[in-house]
Amino acid sequence: MAEEYVVNEAILKGLKESCDGDEVMWNLLRELVYEVANQEGRQWKDLFQRKIYVANEQVGGEYED
Amino acid sequence: MRIDSIRLCNFRQHQDTFIEFPKAQEFDIHIMVGRNGSGKTNLLSAINWCFYGKETSVSEESEKLPLVNVISLKEANDKTRLDVAVIIIVSNEDGEKIEFKRSQKFFAEHRTAKPIPGDQEFIVTAFIRGHNDQVLKGERATQKVRNFVPERIREFFFFDGERLDTYFMNATGTKIRQAVKDISQLDLLETLERRLDEIHREMRRASSDHNPKIKELNDKIIMREQIIEALQAGIRKSNSQIENAEEQLEVLEKKLRDMPDVAVLENEREKRVQQKKNKEALRDNKIIEKHNILIEYARLLFLRKAIDSSLDLIRGKRETKELPPPIDTKLLQDIINEQICYICGRPLDEECKNYVCNLGENIKQTSFIGQQLMVIENPLHRLRDKSGEFDKKNSEITIVIAEYEQEITAHEKRINAIDQELASFSLEEVRSLQKQRKDFETIRNQQREKLGGQKRDLQSAILGKEDLEKKHKLELDKQEKEKKRVQAISFCKRAHDIVVSTNASIMEQIRSKIEERTKEFFFDLVWKKETFKNVTIDKQFKLHLVDRFEFECLGSISAAERELMALSFTLALHLVSGFDSPLVVDTPLSRVSDDNRANFARVLKDVSRQKQIILLFTFDEYSDEVQSHLETISASRLGLEVLPGERITKIGDICNA
Numbered sequence: 001m002a003e004e005y006v007v008n009e010a011i012l013k014g015l016k017e018s019c020d021g022d023e024v025m026w027n028l029l030r031e032l033v034y035e036v037a038n039q040e041g042r043q044w045k046d047l048f049q050r051k052i053y054v055a056n057e058q059v060g061g062e063y064e065d
Numbered sequence: 066m067r068i069d070s071i072r073l074c075n076f077r078q079h080q081d082t083f084i085e086f087p088k089a090q091e092f093d094i095h096i097m098v099g100r101n102g103s104g105k106t107n108l109l110s111a112i113n114w115c116f117y118g119k120e121t122s123v124s125e126e127s128e129k130l131p132l133v134n135v136i137s138l139k140e141a142n143d144k145t146r147l148d149v150a151v152i153i154i155v156s157n158e159d160g161e162k163i164e165f166k167r168s169q170k171f172f173a174e175h176r177t178a179k180p181i182p183g184d185q186e187f188i189v190t191a192f193i194r195g196h197n198d199q200v201l202k203g204e205r206a207t208q209k210v211r212n213f214v215p216e217r218i219r220e221f222f223f224f225d226g227e228r229l230d231t232y233f234m235n236a237t238g239t240k241i242r243q244a245v246k247d248i249s250q251l252d253l254l255e256t257l258e259r260r261l262d263e264i265h266r267e268m269r270r271a272s273s274d275h276n277p278k279i280k281e282l283n284d285k286i287i288m289r290e291q292i293i294e295a296l297q298a299g300i301r302k303s304n305s306q307i308e309n310a311e312e313q314l315e316v317l318e319k320k321l322r323d324m325p326d327v328a329v330l331e332n333e334r335e336k337r338v339q340q341k342k343n344k345e346a347l348r349d350n351k352i353i354e355k356h357n358i359l360i361e362y363a364r365l366l367f368l369r370k371a372i373d374s375s376l377d378l379i380r381g382k383r384e385t386k387e388l389p390p391p392i393d394t395k396l397l398q399d400i401i402n403e404q405i406c407y408i409c410g411r412p413l414d415e416e417c418k419n420y421v422c423n424l425g426e427n428i429k430q431t432s433f434i435g436q437q438l439m440v441i442e443n444p445l446h447r448l449r450d451k452s453g454e455f456d457k458k459n460s461e462i463t464i465v466i467a468e469y470e471q472e473i474t475a476h477e478k479r480i481n482a483i484d485q486e487l488a489s490f491s492l493e494e495v496r497s498l499q500k501q502r503k504d505f506e507t508i509r510n511q512q513r514e515k516l517g518g519q520k521r522d523l524q525s526a527i528l529g530k531e532d533l534e535k536k537h538k539l540e541l542d543k544q545e546k547e548k549k550r551v552q553a554i555s556f557c558k559r560a561h562d563i564v565v566s567t568n569a570s571i572m573e574q575i576r577s578k579i580e581e582r583t584k585e586f587f588f589d590l591v592w593k594k595e596t597f598k599n600v601t602i603d604k605q606f607k608l609h610l611v612d613r614f615e616f617e618c619l620g621s622i623s624a625a626e627r628e629l630m631a632l633s634f635t636l637a638l639h640l641v642s643g644f645d646s647p648l649v650v651d652t653p654l655s656r657v658s659d660d661n662r663a664n665f666a667r668v669l670k671d672v673s674r675q676k677q678i679i680l681l682f683t684f685d686e687y688s689d690e691v692q693s694h695l696e697t698i699s700a701s702r703l704g705l706e707v708l709p710g711e712r713i714t715k716i717g718d719i720c721n722a
Contacts, residue, residue: 008250008642010574014567015254029257029560036256038208048264056556 007037028055066213066646067093067677069162072152075134075171076114077107077127080713084108086679089700093647094673096695096719098682099705104714105681108705109651112223115151115167117216118185121223131180133171136712138180141173147180155213163209164190214646217247221635222646226628226653241634242606248642249575254568261561266290268554272541279544282537289530296523303516304605310509317502318620325486327495334483341476348469355462362455369452372445379438379445388435397425576602578641579634583608586633589668591626592660600630608634625658629665636672647677654686662686666694687719 012030019026028051035044068086073079082104086095099105107127110120120132131138133149141147150168170183189206191199201209214222221244246252266287273283365372382388400406400421404413413421541551584600587610591597597618599611610619610630619630632653639648653669654662669678682691696702704719 014571018563018567032257033253036253052557053553056553
C-alpha cells in the first residue's frame with residue numbers, strides 16, 4: 001500500500017468511527033482511500049473490485065473473479 | 066512543517082538572496098520589512114513559483130520585465146546562459162528536511178534585449194535520517210509539494226493581504242465549501258464514494274445478466290438513477306445560479322452602496338412636486354379667501370377708529386352720567402304749558418318761565434344728542450365686534466397660509482437636494498445597475514423556488530430507488546448460485562454508504578469547527594467587539610456576520626473589518642485543515658486600521674505557537690503598536706532594501722532598510 005501522500009487524520013478517524021468496529025471494512029476503506037490519494041489517473045477499477053471481493057471473502061463471502 | 070530557508074538566484078530583483086528562518090523556542094514568527102518595490106511581493110511570488118511553477122501577485126511593472134534579474138542580464142555576454150533558481154528547504158518536527166528546487170535557463174539576447182527562456186526543472190531532494198538522500202523528479206516531486214501545501218489551497222497559505230478585502234466578494238458558499246473540501250482532503254472521500262458507487266452498479270448489472278426479472282428491476286433502478294443524477298445536476302445548477310446571482314448582487318450592492326436609489330428618489334421627487342403643487346393651490350385659495358375677507362371688512366376697518374372713538378365718547382358720557390339724559394324734557398314742556406311748577410306747585414313767574422324755557426332748550430339739545438348716541442351705541446358695538454371677527458379670521462387664515470408656505474419651502478428644499486444628489490451621478494449607470502440588481506433578485510428567487518421542487522422530487526426518486534433496490538435484492542436472494550455475488554454487492558454498497566456518511570459527518574464537523582474558530586479569531590481581532598454579536602457558517606458554507614441588533618452585516622462592514630473577517634476565516638481553515646504548513650502573508654495590514662493592528666499582531670503571535678508565520682510588512686504597516694507585540698518575540702527580523710537605480714534587493718537589518 002502506497003502511503004506517500006499524507007491523508008488527513010480526520011478522514012481516517014471518521015472512516016474508522018463509521019466502520020463501528022468492523023475491522024475488515026475499516027482496513028478495506030483505509031487501503032482504498034490511500035489508493036485514491038496516491039494513484040490518481042491509474043487503472044483503479046480492477047484493483048478496487050479485487051479488494052472488495054477479498055474483503056468480502058474475509059467476512060464470509062467467497063471471492064469470484 | 067516549516068520553511069527553514071529560501072535562496073533566490075537571479076529571480077527578478079533578487080540576484081542572490083538567502084534568507085534563513087531560524088526556529089525559536091516559542092513563537093515561530095518572522096518579520097520582513099521593506100518599502101514598496103523592495104522585493105517583498107517577489108519573495109512571495111518566488112515561493113509560489115518554486116512550488117507550483119507559477120508566479121502570483123506580480124505587479125504590472127514586473128510583468129513587463131523578464132523573470133531573470135535584469136542586472137545579471139545586462140552584465141551577461143550575448144547568448145550566455147543565466148539560471149534562475151529558487152531553493153526552499155522545509156523541515157518537519159522530526160528534523161527531516163526536504164529541498165525544493167525549481168530552476169529555469171535563460172539565454173541573454175542583446176539584439177532584442179529579451180532573454181530566450183529555456184526549460185524549467187523541478188527537483189525535490191528528501192534528506193531522511195538513516196536513509197540515502199532521495200532525489201525526486203516529475204510526479205513524485207509534485208507529490209511532495211502536495212504533501213506540503215496542495216496547489217489548490219495554496220492561496221490560503223501564501224497570499225497577498227490586499228486580497229483579503231475582496232475575499233468574500235469572490236468567495237461564495239460553493240467556493241468556500243470547495244476550499245474546505247480541498248483543505249481537508251474531502252475530495253479523496255468523494256472520489257472513493259464515486260468509485261465505489263460505480264463498482265456497485267457494475268456488480269449489480271453483472272448479476273442481472275441471467276435473469277429477466279432481475280434485469281428488469283436493474284433497468285428500472287438504472288432509469289431511476291438517471292433521474293436522480295438529472296435532478297442532482299439540476300439542483301447543482303440551481304444552487305450555482307443562486308450563488309452566482311448572490312455574488313452578482315453583492316458586487317452590485319457594493320457599487321450601489323454610495324449611489325442614490327434613483328427610482329426611489331425620482332419617485333419621491335415626483336410625489337414632492339405634486340404635493341408642492343397641491344399645497345400651492347391650497348395656499349392660493351387661502352390668499353383669495355383672505356383678499357375677500359379684506360374686501361368684506363374694508364369699510365369697517367376704515368371706520369374702526371371712528372367707531373372706537375364714538376364708543377369711547379359714549380362710555381365717557383356714561384361715566385359722567387350724561388347718558389342717559391338726567392332731566393325729562395316732557396316734564397319741562399308740561400310746566401311751561403301749565404305755568405305751574407310740578408316740583409313746588411307754585412305758578413311760574415316770568416323769570417321762572419324763562420329759566421325753564423332756557424333749561425328746556427338746553428336739555429332738549431343734550432337729550433337729542435344723548436338719544437342719538439344711545440341709538441348708535443349698540444350698532445357701534447356690533448360693528449366693533451364684527452371688526453374683531455376680522456382680526457380672528459385674518460389671523461387664522463394668515464397662519465394657514467404660513468403653514469402652507471413652510472410646507473412648500475420644505476418640498477422645494479427636498480426637491481433641490483434630490484436634484485443635486487441625482488446630478489452628481491450618471492443616472493443611466495445607476496438605473497442600469499439597479500435594473501441588473503432587480504434582474505438578479507428575480508433570478509435568485511425563481512431558482513430558490515425551483516430548488517424547493519427539485520429537492521422534493523429528488524427525495525421521492527431516492528425513496529423509489531431504494532424500494533427497487535430492496536426488490537432487486539429479494540430477487541437475487543432467491544437465486545442460490547448468485548449468493549456470493551449478492552454478498553459482495555451488499556458489502557460494496559455498505560462500504561459506499563459508510564464513505565457517504567463519513568464524508569457528510571466530517572464536512573459537518575469541519576463546518577462547525579471552522580465556524581467556532583472563525584468566531585473566536587474575529588472577536589479577538591476586531592476592535593469594536595460590541596458592534597457584533599455572532600459569526601455563523603451555514604450548511605451551504607456561506608459566512609454570516611450578525612450585529613448586535615441581530616441584522617446581517619457582512620456586506621456593510623468596513624474594508625478593514627472585512628479583512629479581519631477573511632483573516633479569521635483563513636486562520637480557522639488552517640487550524641482545522643490539519644496542514645501545519647506555514648502562513649506567508651505579504652502586506653498583511655495594508656487595509657487594517659491602527660485600532661485593529663494591535664489585535665492582529667497579538668492573534669498572529671498566538672497562532673505562531675502552532676505554525677510558522679512569515680509576514681512581509683511595509684514600514685507603514687510595521688507601526689510602533691505592531692512592533693510592541695512582535696519585535697521582541699519574533700524569531701527573525703529582516704529588512705529588504707533596493708538601492709536607487711540598482712534593481713537588486715539586499716537583505717539586512719530592518720533599521721538599515
